[in-house]
Amino acid sequence: MWALYAEEDVLLCGHNLGAFEIVGDRIRRLTTDGVNGVWNFKKVEGNPNLIISGTYNGLCLFEKIGRNWHYKSRIRGFDESSRFIEWDAQGNLWVSHGYKGVYRLRFSKDYTTVVQVQAFEKDDFPQNVSDLVLSKINGSCVFSGKDGVYVLPAEGHSFTRDSSYNAYFRDKHFPNYLKEDKFKNIWYFHDYSVGVLRYLEDGTYKKIDYPFISLERKLVSGFEYVFVLDKENALFGVEDGFAHYSSKVVKNYQKPFKVHIRSFKALSDSVVYAMNHFEEGREEQKIVPQFAFKNNSFEISYSASFMEGSEILYATYLQGLDDGYSKWSGTRVRSFSNLYEGVYTFEVKALNSYGVEAEPMKFSFEVLPPWYRTIYAKVGYLFFIILIMLVLFVVVNRRVELSKKKEKEKQLERFKAKEEQFKNAALLSEKEMIKMRNERLKSEMVFKEKELANSTINLIQKNELLSEIKAELKRLGRVHDFRDVDKKVSALIRKIDKAITNENNWEVFEMHFGQVHEEFLKKLIRLHPDLTQREQKLSAFIKMGMSSKEIASLMNITTRAVENNRYKLRQKLGIEQGENLSAYIGKI
Known part of the structure; x- marks a missing residue:
C-alpha cells in the first residue's frame, strides 16, 4: 500500500495493484487491469470532483459522481513514473522522477491530456549532482536532495538554492525528503534518520532531532513516512510496525553514562582482568600485571552501560604505542601483539547517539623485556665489549708496529729506487744534450760547407768574368777603328749585365x-x-x-x-x- 486519501466517509487506497475505494466494510477496485501501482492522490485545484494520481507508468484521472469516486481515464502524453506530484500556483503539475529529473506538466481543459512537458535534469540545479524529491512547503514547490534544497522563484526561469532551508542543515547533511504537516512543521528525512523543523509563532523554525535518534536505521529506506495526529503526537512507519512520538515526554538527552573494560587477557594466559565504572566512581587499578615478552599478545573487550538500544561508538588509545585516540567505530574488541617492552596504559571512551561522551576507562600493564634485553644481559654485553676492545687494542697496536716497520723498509727501497732513477735520468739528459749539440754543430758545418762551396763557385765565376773582361780590354787596345770600339764596349757591358743578373746567383740566393x-x-x-x-x-x-x-x-x-x-x-x-x-x- 502506497497512499491513503480520506474524504467524508470514503477512503481511497493507492496500492501496488491499483486504486481502491473503501466505504464502511466494503472495498471496490477503481482502476482497470492496465493501471498498476498508484502512488498518490492529488485533487485538481479549482475542481473538487477530479483527482489526479501518479502511477508506475504515468498519470490517471478519477472523477467523483455523487458520493463515490470512479476511474475516468489514463492521462495521455506522459508515461513516466510519478511518485511525487504537486501543483504550483500557475496550475502546473510538477513531477519528480527517481533518477530522470523533474517535469513540469500543463494539461488540457478536461485534464485528460498533457499538452506541454518541460523536463529539468540534475544539471539545471546549481551545485547539484544527486536525485531530487519534490514536496510542497508553505504553498511552494520545493526540491530537496543530498546537495541542498532548491526552489523556482515566481518570476524566475532558473532554480536557486533556498538559503532559508539550507541554513538548518550543517556539514552538507541536506535532507532527502521534506514534508510539511497541517501545523506548518517541516519533517525531514536524511538517509536513515529523521527530524523536524518546529514552526514557531514568529514564523521561524526550531530544529529538533534528539528525540528521533532512536529511530536511526529503523525507517523503511526510500519510503519514509510520518503521520501527524496533532501538535503533540506523530506516528512513523518503521520496518516492523509503527513508532509513536509524543512531544509531552521530557527526557534528558545529555545524561552521562559509563564505559567498562569487560576483560583484559593475554592470549596465552588464563587470568582475566576487568575494570568497571560504578555510580560512586571509577574502580581503581591496584595491580599492574606483568607479562613475559613471549606472551606478548593481548585481547581487550569493552562496552558501555547505555540501555536505549542506539548504536554506541568507541575510541581507544594505547599510551606508548598510538599517537592518539582511534576513530569512532562500533567495534568492542581490540587486540595487540609484538609490543616492545615497557609500561602501557590502555584507554577507551564511548559516544552515544545523542553526542554524549563517556569518561574514559584506563587499564595499565607492563611487558617485560626478553632475556637478551634484561639488565643482567646488558651487564654481560658490557664486559664482553670491554674484553673485545682490549683484544682489538692489542692486535691493532701490534699490526700498527708491523705496518710501521714495513713502511720504513718500503720507504728505504723507494728512496734507493728514486736515487738510481735520478742518476739514470741525469745520464740520459747529458747524453741528449751532447747529441743535440753534435747535431747542431753538424748542421752548422754542412751549412758552412755549402756556403763555402757557393762562395767558391761565385768567386770562380767572377774571376772568369774579370779574366774575360781583361782579355777584351787588351784586344780593345789594339783596335784602331772607333766603330769597332763601340761595338766591343757595348758587348762588354752586356756581358757585365748578364753576370749581374745571372740566374745562378738567384738560385744561390734562393737556397740561402x-x-x-x-x-x-x-x-x-x-x-x-x-x-x-x-x-x-x-x-x-x-x-x-x-x-x-x-x-x-x-x-x-x-x-x-x-x-x-x-x-x-x-x-x-x-x-x-x-x-x-x-x-x-x-x-x-
Whole structure:
C-alpha cells in the first residue's frame, strides 16, 4: 500500500495493484487491469470532483459522481513514473522522477491530456549532482536532495538554492525528503534518520532531532513516512510496525553514562582482568600485571552501560604505542601483539547517539623485556665489549708496529729506487744534450760547407768574368777603328749585365734564403702561383726588409723601376688600398 486519501466517509487506497475505494466494510477496485501501482492522490485545484494520481507508468484521472469516486481515464502524453506530484500556483503539475529529473506538466481543459512537458535534469540545479524529491512547503514547490534544497522563484526561469532551508542543515547533511504537516512543521528525512523543523509563532523554525535518534536505521529506506495526529503526537512507519512520538515526554538527552573494560587477557594466559565504572566512581587499578615478552599478545573487550538500544561508538588509545585516540567505530574488541617492552596504559571512551561522551576507562600493564634485553644481559654485553676492545687494542697496536716497520723498509727501497732513477735520468739528459749539440754543430758545418762551396763557385765565376773582361780590354787596345770600339764596349757591358743578373746567383740566393725562411717561398707560390720569378725575387727582398734603393742595386734597375714593380706586385697579390705591402708579405 502506497497512499491513503480520506474524504467524508470514503477512503481511497493507492496500492501496488491499483486504486481502491473503501466505504464502511466494503472495498471496490477503481482502476482497470492496465493501471498498476498508484502512488498518490492529488485533487485538481479549482475542481473538487477530479483527482489526479501518479502511477508506475504515468498519470490517471478519477472523477467523483455523487458520493463515490470512479476511474475516468489514463492521462495521455506522459508515461513516466510519478511518485511525487504537486501543483504550483500557475496550475502546473510538477513531477519528480527517481533518477530522470523533474517535469513540469500543463494539461488540457478536461485534464485528460498533457499538452506541454518541460523536463529539468540534475544539471539545471546549481551545485547539484544527486536525485531530487519534490514536496510542497508553505504553498511552494520545493526540491530537496543530498546537495541542498532548491526552489523556482515566481518570476524566475532558473532554480536557486533556498538559503532559508539550507541554513538548518550543517556539514552538507541536506535532507532527502521534506514534508510539511497541517501545523506548518517541516519533517525531514536524511538517509536513515529523521527530524523536524518546529514552526514557531514568529514564523521561524526550531530544529529538533534528539528525540528521533532512536529511530536511526529503523525507517523503511526510500519510503519514509510520518503521520501527524496533532501538535503533540506523530506516528512513523518503521520496518516492523509503527513508532509513536509524543512531544509531552521530557527526557534528558545529555545524561552521562559509563564505559567498562569487560576483560583484559593475554592470549596465552588464563587470568582475566576487568575494570568497571560504578555510580560512586571509577574502580581503581591496584595491580599492574606483568607479562613475559613471549606472551606478548593481548585481547581487550569493552562496552558501555547505555540501555536505549542506539548504536554506541568507541575510541581507544594505547599510551606508548598510538599517537592518539582511534576513530569512532562500533567495534568492542581490540587486540595487540609484538609490543616492545615497557609500561602501557590502555584507554577507551564511548559516544552515544545523542553526542554524549563517556569518561574514559584506563587499564595499565607492563611487558617485560626478553632475556637478551634484561639488565643482567646488558651487564654481560658490557664486559664482553670491554674484553673485545682490549683484544682489538692489542692486535691493532701490534699490526700498527708491523705496518710501521714495513713502511720504513718500503720507504728505504723507494728512496734507493728514486736515487738510481735520478742518476739514470741525469745520464740520459747529458747524453741528449751532447747529441743535440753534435747535431747542431753538424748542421752548422754542412751549412758552412755549402756556403763555402757557393762562395767558391761565385768567386770562380767572377774571376772568369774579370779574366774575360781583361782579355777584351787588351784586344780593345789594339783596335784602331772607333766603330769597332763601340761595338766591343757595348758587348762588354752586356756581358757585365748578364753576370749581374745571372740566374745562378738567384738560385744561390734562393737556397740561402730558404734555409732562413724555409716555408715563405713555398707558401707564396701556393697562394699566388701566377707570380713571375722577378716578382718572387722582389717579394723575397721585401721579406728581408730591404729598402727600394738596396733592391734596385741588387736587381740592376733604377729606384723608380723598383717602385713601379712594387705597385704591380700589390695588384697581383690583391692588396687593397691603405694596406701595407711589407706587412702583408711579413705575415706569409
